Amino acid sequence: MAPEEQSKTQFLQISRLDSIKTKIIVFALLATIIPTVIMGWVSYVQNRRFLSDNIRQELKVVTAQTSREVGLWLQRKLNDARTYTVSDTVLKYREKVFRTDTPHIEKVDAQRRIRDYFRSLLGKFDEYEELILLDLSGKTLATSAKKVNPLKMPEKWLETARSDDHIIGKPYFDQASQIPVMVIATPILAGRNRIMGVLAIKLNFQAIGLMLKNYARDGEVDLQLITQEGILLVSSQPIPLKSFRKIMVEKTLDRLFSKERVPLKYTGYQGKAVVGTLKKVQDLDWGVVAEKDRQKAYAEIIRLRNLTLGLFAGVLLLIGLCAYLLGLSIVRPLVRLTKGADKVAAGDLEVDLPVLSRSEVGYLTQVFNHMVARLRKGREQLAAANEALTEKNKELEILSVTDSLTGLYNRKHLMESLTGEIGRSTRYERPFSLLIIDIDHFKKFNDTYGHLAGDEVLRKMGEVFRESIRGCDYAARYGGEEFVIVMPEIGRDQGVQAAERIRASVAKEKIDASGNSVTVTISVGVASFPEHGDDAQTIISKADTALYQAKRRGRDRVALASNGRKKKRKKAAK
Structure with a gap:
């Protein structure tokens, strides 16, 4: 015995892998571990992906809904501001407030009445911090506040007001109220082209905060409204804001x-x-951010992973115990032979059992392997014979539908294919064109150069036609020197153009005829479905008639069939 084989035998003896019980246990454990690990991993990945998709969808839906609601909220406030500018109180007293020549007592009374109207609006809407009436210089003429407070209007607000557009200011931290606020305004017009001033509203984000809480799904999602600079305006979580706070890195x-x-x-x-x-808020440089704690979001998948590991350990222990008990009752060589015989009976002839001893069982194993080898060789020979027979059948099938000289389809296959194309075109109400081609003076060519040269012309025609048509077109030898080409999805005008192209290609071809380089020409008759007929015989007849018209006109030309359906209707009327 070679040293390598001795070392292998000693290793098996020391590790007890030569024992059938040990091998069965190892095999059972491996057969359990590998699929279980694979299935467990696949399950974990699929569940994590499913959970990630759910989280992704939930966040997208929440941000989309909240962003839309924030945009609608701002639009409502702008519409409200526009409405206030045409309220009865403002319309009645605005002239007295804005005019410089108004008596002092009347102006003070008008300002008081507008102020009272503004304060009545404050009691109706919690998001209103202050309503202000400004002239075109930015001076406060009336306010709902007890005293005039500094107001941060956006740059170029006056230009926006003159264009009769809404004015939307950037959020800022109001020191007086110690909360984030923003200013919106709308122009007060005295006429179509005259602006008197603007009505401004200082808004807080209290209503948006309630909106975020409603969409936060009981705290499962943290919603925040931030600016493009990362400044937090309001959140669904109770966060005290004493100043503007940037909550994200760039x-x-x-x-x-x-x-x-x-x-x-x-x-x-x-x-x-x-x-x-x-999700960005429409027409603003704000964004609604939806966040979920990653640890809480994936808590379910972590629990599932731990449960899978526990089940895997339990299954592994159970399978190992069963494999050990099974190994005690099985004789290794007989089991190997039985399994090999089962595989052969099932059709698997790739069985090759190892011969590990010279005993009767070892000899029986040799005989078994020899038998399987002969069966395998016989099956291979049979498979090779079947494959050769299949190839021959394919060749016969091709020969039965093609013309041996030109390589094009024969007339029998043409009629079958044409009938099918008529059915398809009728069903989908689509046109097709049929070309009948005849070689000009072919008999004279044969008489002059011989039949071998004539056969060369026919073969050359087959090559030219195959190169000149599309992959969906169909070319066949109709008989003698006549050919038929069927071109689906092409009307009569395109059919004539294709025929002209094929005629020109044939005229350019040089043919070797008994050492002479000659050219031949063709005449083509064109008919189209359904204009010239709705069955194979009619279409071929119309194309054939057109072919003979082309020949009567001097050959080497294309002729289009006349409209046969009109003639049929005239005959039916008679």
Whole structure:
């Protein structure tokens, strides 16, 4: 015995892998571990993907709904501001407030009445911090506040007001109320082209905060309204704001705004790992951010993973015990032979059992392997014979539908295919064109150069036609020197153009005839379905008539069939 084989035998003896019980246990454990690990991993990946898709969809839906509601809220406030400018109180007293020549007592009374009207609006809407009436210089003429407070109007607000557009200011932190606010305004018009001033409203984000809480789904999602600079305006979580606070680093902020509605993983403003997405608010540089705590979001998948590991350990222990008990009752060589015989009976002839001893069982194994080898060789020979027979049948099938000289389809196959094309074109109400081609003076050519040269002309025609038509077109030898080409999805005008192209291609071809380079010409008759007929015989007849018209006109030309359906209707009328 070679040293390598001795070392292998010693290893098997020491590791007890030569024992049938040990091998069965190892095999059973491997057969359990590999599929279980694969299935467990696949299940874990699929469940994680499913959960990620759910989280992604949930965040996208929440941000889309909230963003739309924020936009609608702002639009409502702008519409309200426009409505207030044409209210009875403002219309009645605005002239006295804005005119410089109004008596002082009347102006003070008008300002008081507008102020009282503004204060009545404050009691109806919690998001109103202050309503202000401004002239074109930005001076406060009337306000709902007890005293005139500084008001941050956006740049070029006067130009926006003169164009009769809404004025939307950027959010800022109001020191007086210690909350984030924003200013919206709308122009007060005295006529179509004359602006008197603007009505401005200082808004807080209380209503948006309630809106975010409603969409936060009982705290499962943290919703925030932020600016494009990363400034937090309001959140669904109770966060005290004593000043403007930037809650995101530039890199995360750029990713959220550039990859809108795409869930991203990052560290949230509270220092926790989150998964979140952003949806921009229409016509504003704000964004609604929806975040979920990653640990809470994937808690279910972690629990499922731990459960899978527990089940895997239990199954592994159970299978190992069963394999050990089974190994005690099985004789290794007989089991191997039995399994080999079962495979052969099932049709698997790739069985080759190892001969590990010179005993009776070893000899029996040799005989078994020899028998399987002969069966395998016989099956291979039979498979080779079947394959050769299949190839011959394919060749016969091709020969039965093609013309041996030109390589084109024969007349029998043409009629079958033409009938099928008529059915298809009728069903889908689509046209097709049929070309009948005849070689001019072919008999004279045969008489002059011989039949071998004539056969060369026919073969050359087959090559030219195959090269000149589309992959969906059909070319066949109709008989003698006549050919038929069927061109689906082509009307009569396109059919004539195709025929002219084929005629020109044939005229260019040089043919070797008994050492002479000669050219031949063709005449073509064109008919189309359904214009010239709705059955094979009629269409071929019309094309054939057109062919003979081409020959009577001097050959080497294309002729289009006359409209046969009109003639049929005239005959039917008679």
